[in-house]
Amino acid sequence: MEKTADIVIVGGGIIGTSIAFHLARKGAKGVVLLEKGMLGEGSTSKCVGGIRAQFSTEINIRFSLESLKTWEHFEELTGVDLENSRVGYLFLATTEKEWTIFQANAHLQRTFGIPVELLLPQEIKYRWPYLKVDDLQGGTFCPWDGFAGPYEALSGFIKIARKSGVKIYEGTEVQQILQDRGKITGVRTTKGDIAAPIVINAAGPFAEEVGKMAGVEVPVKPYRRQIFFTAPFPWIPDPFPLMIDFHRGWYFRREGQGLLLSGPKDDFPSFNVNVDYDTMAEVAENSIYRVPILEKAEINRGWAGSYEISPDNHAILGEAPGVKGLFLANGFSGHGFQHSPAVGQVMADLILGEKPSMDISGLSVERFPQGQLIQEPMTAFKE
Numbered sequence: 572m573e574k575t576a577d578i579v580i581v582g583g584g585i586i587g588t589s590i591a592f593h594l595a596r597k598g599a600k601g602v603v604l605l606e607k608g609m610l611g612e613g614s615t616s617k618c619v620g621g622i623r624a625q626f627s628t629e630i631n632i633r634f635s636l637e638s639l640k641t642w643e644h645f646e647e648l649t650g651v652d653l654e655n656s657r658v659g660y661l662f663l664a665t666t667e668k669e670w671t672i673f674q675a676n677a678h679l680q681r682t683f684g685i686p687v688e689l690l691l692p693q694e695i696k697y698r699w700p701y702l703k704v705d706d707l708q709g710g711t712f713c714p715w716d717g718f719a720g721p722y723e724a725l726s727g728f729i730k731i732a733r734k735s736g737v738k739i740y741e742g743t744e745v746q747q748i749l750q751d752r753g754k755i756t757g758v759r760t761t762k763g764d765i766a767a768p769i770v771i772n773a774a775g776p777f778a779e780e781v782g783k784m785a786g787v788e789v790p791v792k793p794y795r796r797q798i799f800f801t802a803p804f805p806w807i808p809d810p811f812p813l814m815i816d817f818h819r820g821w822y823f824r825r826e827g828q829g830l831l832l833s834g835p836k837d838d839f840p841s842f843n844v845n846v847d848y849d850t851m852a853e854v855a856e857n858s859i860y861r862v863p864i865l866e867k868a869e870i871n872r873g874w875a876g877s878y879e880i881s882p883d884n885h886a887i888l889g890e891a892p893g894v895k896g897l898f899l900a901n902g903f904s905g906h907g908f909q910h911s912p913a914v915g916q917v918m919a920d921l922i923l924g925e926k927p928s929m930d931i932s933g934l935s936v937e938r939f940p941q942g943q944l945i946q947e948p949m950t951a952f953k954e
């Protein structure tokens with residue numbers, strides 16, 4: 572392994588590899604990416620691949636629109652088929668409060684030219700007759716949304732990064748971040764030291780631990796989300812959108828010939844990524860409530876992963892205060908996959924000393940001690 576590098580990336584998930592890809596495309600040399608386990612083994616491998624423009628804050632919408640440009644041309648850029656299914660997202664509102672907020676969200680999204688539709692219950696029933704709508708206030712649908720393959724995206728980023736000279740080491744854990752008088756000098760790993768003036772924390776749910784290695788508080792906590800999938804389910808005609816019953820925090824979409832059903836999200840932090848099969852009863856109840864025909868579905872298996880949640884459900888991006896050369900790309904709060912292209916791009920700009928192509932000043936980690944959290948009208952939805 573190299574003894575020196577210009578830039579060390581800690582973490583080989585979708586964020587670390589996207590940053591490597593974007594640095595490589597900009598011609599950066601001396602980039603080393605270190606992954607403690609296998610590439611993608613963290614949250615990225617647990618991700619359900621949702622990509623949407625329907626966000627409720629300007630900054631997230633901008634990240635989505637910028638990322639869409641990459642997703643649309645991913646195969647040309649990397650030679651890897653993203654397996655992009657642009658089936659749309661349908662958000663369903665049950666309470667009047669939810670519906671009022673959905674309407675405000677749609678208004679905001681339309682100011683960005685996003686073709687989001689506001690639908691009344693009878694219109695929803697007409698388009699997707701298998702949905703129960705009698706308790707709904709309405710819904711929003713955007714045909715630009717959908718889902719793609721996290722593994723494919725990761726492979727594409729890695730392929731181009733490697734081709735362009737980025738050195739990638741798996742099974743290499745960063746255990747210390749070295750610094751001298753407030754400046755990064757390198758990392759200490761399980762395979763030796765690497766001297767480097769720039770280190771990027773792209774450690775996903777482990778962001779807080781990696782931050783601590785440099786004495787920087789990165790307020791990111793891991794929260795488990797469980798996912799289940801069913802045996803082949805031919806009773807709902809394709810294509811259909813990723814559908815979200817916002818009130819119940821439940822969603823489903825097509826997965827192969829079966830269905831992917833969301834399970835519960837823990838409301839306390841932990842690194843637990845085991846599946847709790849007792850929660851299947853809750854999943855079945857949510858599923859059959861909104862889509863009665865799902866009583867025919869047979870749940871086959873499940874998996875669980877960690878969301879990397881920040882206190883305001885928005886990313887933490889930028890150079891760490893007080894530690895020159897330490898950059899943070901953390902806290903994506905369940906949206907890191909879909910926003911990874913734009914994140915990689917702005918981080919590469921920043922690291923190379925250029926003005927970022929998007930204004931990310933509001934995403935600095937300093938917003939938390941300063942009490943300038945990003946406000947959302949309603950708890951952010953997480954896929």
Ligand SMILES: Cc1cc2nc3c(=O)[nH]c(=O)nc-3n(C[C@H](O)[C@H](O)[C@H](O)COP(=O)(O)OP(=O)(O)OC[C@H]3O[C@@H](n4cnc5c(N)ncnc54)[C@H](O)[C@@H]3O)c2cc1C
Binds near residue numbers: 608617622879900908
């Ligand atoms: C069930 C589930 C569904 C999701 N669905 C969606 C979705 O539909 N759309 C969406 O956009 N997002 C979704 N997400 C969120 C998305 O998966 C994450 O935001 C994204 O994967 C974060 O990527 P990352 O690279 O920051 O983290 P990770 O993929 O976790 O990568 C971080 C890597 O850092 C490594 N690492 C940590 N510490 C060290 C160290 N000290 N040394 C070396 N390596 C280290 C870890 O091993 C890990 O591989 C979902 C998440 C879950 C759990």
